[in-house]
Amino acid sequence: MLEVKDLHAYYGKSHILHGVHLSVRQGEIVSLLGRNGVGRSTTIKAIMGQVQSSGSVQFKGEELMGKKAYMVARKGLGYVPENRDIFPSLTVRQNLLLGQKGRKESGRWSMEDMFNIFPRLRERAEAPAGVMSGGEQQMLTLCRTLMGDPDLVMIDEPTEGLAPKIVDQVANLFDEISKRGISILLVEQKLTIALRISQRVYVMGHGQIVFEGSPDDLRANEAVRKEWLEV
Amino acid sequence: MLNSLSYGLLLFMLSSGLTLIFSMMGVLNFAHASFYMLGAYFAYQTSTYLGFWPALIVAPAAVAFLGALTERYGLRTVHKFGHVAELLFTFGLAYIIEEFVHLLWGRAPVEYRIPPILDFSAFSIYTTQYPAYRVFMMLVSVAMLAALYLALTRTRIGLIIQASLTHPDMVEALGHNVPRVFMTVFAGGAALAGLAGVIGGNAFVTEPGMAASVGTIVFVVVVFGGMGSLAGAFVASLIIGAVQTFSVAFDYSLASILTGMGVQLDPESAWYELWKVTIAQAAPVLPYVLMVLMLIVRPKGLMGTREG
Numbered sequence: 001m002l003e004v005k006d007l008h009a010y011y012g013k014s015h016i017l018h019g020v021h022l023s024v025r026q027g028e029i030v031s032l033l034g035r036n037g038v039g040r041s042t043t044i045k046a047i048m049g050q051v052q053s054s055g056s057v058q059f060k061g062e063e064l065m066g067k068k069a070y071m072v073a074r075k076g077l078g079y080v081p082e083n084r085d086i087f088p089s090l091t092v093r094q095n096l097l098l099g100q101k102g103r104k105e106s107g108r109w110s111m112e113d114m115f116n117i118f119p120r121l122r123e124r125a126e127a128p129a130g131v132m133s134g135g136e137q138q139m140l141t142l143c144r145t146l147m148g149d150p151d152l153v154m155i156d157e158p159t160e161g162l163a164p165k166i167v168d169q170v171a172n173l174f175d176e177i178s179k180r181g182i183s184i185l186l187v188e189q190k191l192t193i194a195l196r197i198s199q200r201v202y203v204m205g206h207g208q209i210v211f212e213g214s215p216d217d218l219r220a221n222e223a224v225r226k227e228w229l230e231v
Numbered sequence: 232m233l234n235s236l237s238y239g240l241l242l243f244m245l246s247s248g249l250t251l252i253f254s255m256m257g258v259l260n261f262a263h264a265s266f267y268m269l270g271a272y273f274a275y276q277t278s279t280y281l282g283f284w285p286a287l288i289v290a291p292a293a294v295a296f297l298g299a300l301t302e303r304y305g306l307r308t309v310h311k312f313g314h315v316a317e318l319l320f321t322f323g324l325a326y327i328i329e330e331f332v333h334l335l336w337g338r339a340p341v342e343y344r345i346p347p348i349l350d351f352s353a354f355s356i357y358t359t360q361y362p363a364y365r366v367f368m369m370l371v372s373v374a375m376l377a378a379l380y381l382a383l384t385r386t387r388i389g390l391i392i393q394a395s396l397t398h399p400d401m402v403e404a405l406g407h408n409v410p411r412v413f414m415t416v417f418a419g420g421a422a423l424a425g426l427a428g429v430i431g432g433n434a435f436v437t438e439p440g441m442a443a444s445v446g447t448i449v450f451v452v453v454v455f456g457g458m459g460s461l462a463g464a465f466v467a468s469l470i471i472g473a474v475q476t477f478s479v480a481f482d483y484s485l486a487s488i489l490t491g492m493g494v495q496l497d498p499e500s501a502w503y504e505l506w507k508v509t510i511a512q513a514a515p516v517l518p519y520v521l522m523v524l525m526l527i528v529r530p531k532g533l534m535g536t537r538e539g
C-alpha cells in the first residue's frame with residue numbers, strides 16, 4: 001500500500017535521510033524504531049511532503065513525491081505529529097471538525113465513535129483544547145486525524161510522556177483502527193507497545209534502515225538492540 | 232466623540248486586515264494602506280459612472296481581486312527567499328501603486344464627494360454638528376466587522392483560518408488547501424482596506440499621499456496594540472483614533488496649563504518655546520509618541536503575545 005524507495009531528505013544544507021526503504025501493506029501495523037535524532041520524524045514528514053526530499057513514495061500505486069501536503073492527505077494518508085499540534089484556542093469539537101476533509105462526516109469514523117472510544121473527549125467537547133492534559137491532547141490529535149478517514153495513519157511517538165493507563169487506552173485504539181482495515185506506521189523509541197502490536201518492525205540509525213523483521217526477530221537479535229536501540 | 236469613533240473604526244478596518252495577514256504569514260504588508268488608497272480611487276472612478284452605492288461593492292471587490300493576485304503571483308513566489316524579500320516586495324508594491332495612481336489620476340486630490348443623500352447634519356449636541364456621513368461610516372464599519380467576526384468564529388472556513396494562523400503545517404496535513412486559505416485571507420484583508428478607502432476617501436481627501444499618511448498611523452496602531460493581536464488592534468485603533476481627533480481641538484499649551492495652575496514661566500527660560508507648543512500643534516506626533524512610549528514600557532504592545 002505504501003512503498004518508500006531511496007528516500008533522501010534535507011533541512012537546508014544538512015542531508016538527514018540517506019536512502020530509506022520501507023513498505024506498509026494493507027491493514028498492517030508497522031513500527032519504525034530508533035533512538036532520538038536518527039530521522040524517524042523526518043521520514044514521516046518527507047512522506048507527507050513537508051520537508052525537501054527526493055526518491056520515490058508510492059501510495060496505492062500512485063507517486064506522491066513532489067505533491068503538496070494537502071494533496072497527500074487527500075489521497076488517504078493521515079499524519080499524527082509528535083508535538084501534539086492541537087489548535088489550542090478552538091474547542092475539542094471544533095478540532096475534530098477540522099479533521100474532516102469536507103463538510104460532512106462520510107468515512108469510517110464519526111464524532112460519536114470518537115466520543116465512545118474516549119469518553120473524556122465528550123466531557124470536554126466544548127472546552128478549548130489548549131486546557132486539556134497532555135494525554136487528552138494526544139487522544140484528540142489521533143481522533144482528529146481519524147476524522148479525515150485515512151487509509152493509512154502515520155503516528156509519531158504517541159506514548160511519549162503518557163501515564164501507563166493512557167498508553168493502554170492508546171494501544172486499544174490502535175487495535176480498533178487496525179480492525180477497521182486501516183494500516184498504521186508507528187514511530188516509537190520504546191519497544192513496549194511497538195513489539196506487542198506490530199506485525200513488522202524497522203530499526204533506523206543515522207538516516208538509514210539498519211534492521212527489518214518481525215517483532216520476534218528483533219527480540220532474538222540482541223546485537224541490533226544493543227547497537228541501535230538501547231541507551 | 233462620533234468623529235473619533237468613526238475614525239477609530241476605520242483604522243480598525245485597516246489594522247484588522249493587516250494583523251490577520253501578519254499573524255498568518257509573518258509579514259508586515261507595507262502595501263496595505265495602498266489598498267486603502269486604491270479603494271478610494273476605484274470608488275471615485277466608479278461613482279463618476281455609476282454613483283456611490285455601486286462603488287461601495289465594486290471598489291472593495293476590485294481591490295480584493297488585486298490582493299488575491301498579489302498573494303498568488305507575488306508573495307507566494309517571493310516567499311522562498313525569506314521574510315526580508317517579502318517585506319521588500321510589499322514595499323516595492325506600495326511605490327508601484329503610488330506611481331500608478333499618479334499616472335492615472337494625477338497628483339492633485341480628486342473630487343470624490345460624499346453622496347448628497349448623506350450630506351447633511353444628522354443631529355447636533357450643544358454647538359457641535361454631527362454629519363450624517365459619519366454615522367453612515369460607523370454603521371458600515373460595525374456591520375462589516377460583525378460579519379467578519381461571525382465568519383471567523385461560526386463558519387468552517389473561519390475555523391480553518393483561525394487554525395492556520397498558528398499551525399499552518401498541521402492544517403495542511405489534515406488535507407486543507409492552506410495556500411488557498413492564505414490567498415483568501417490576503418484578499419479579504421485587501422477588501423477590508425478597500426472598503427475603508429471607499430468610505431474614508433470622501434470623508435477625508437482622496438490624493439496620492441493618503442496611503443503614506445494612513446499607512447504610518449495603521450503601523451502605529453498595530454505596534455501599539457501588539458503585533459498579531461486582533462483585540463489589541465481594536466483597542467489601539469479606538470485609542471489612536473481618539474488621540475488624533477481630540478488633540479487637534481485641544482488648543483492649550485503646557486505653558487497655559489501651568490499658568491492656569493499659578494506657575495509663572497520666565498519667557499527667557501531655555502525651554503519656553505517648547506512649553507508654548509499647543510497640544511493641537513503637537514497632534515501629528517502624538518501617535519508616534521504613544522508608540523515609542525509603549526515600546527519602552529511594554530515592547531510586545533498592549534495585547535501582543537510575540538516577543539521582539
Ligand SMILES: Nc1ncnc2c1ncn2[C@@H]1O[C@H](COP(=O)(O)OP(=O)(O)O)[C@@H](O)[C@H]1O
Nearest residue numbers: 011014016034035036037038039040041042043
Ligand atoms: N527543522 C529542522 N531543521 C534542521 N534540522 C532538523 C530539523 N528537524 C530535525 N532536524 C535534524 O534532523 C535529524 C533527525 O531528526 P528527527 O527526524 O526529528 O529524528 P527522530 O524523530 O528520529 O528523533 C536530527 O539530527 C535533527 O537535529
Ligand SMILES: [Mg+2]
Nearest residue numbers: 040041042082
Ligand atoms: Mg521524532
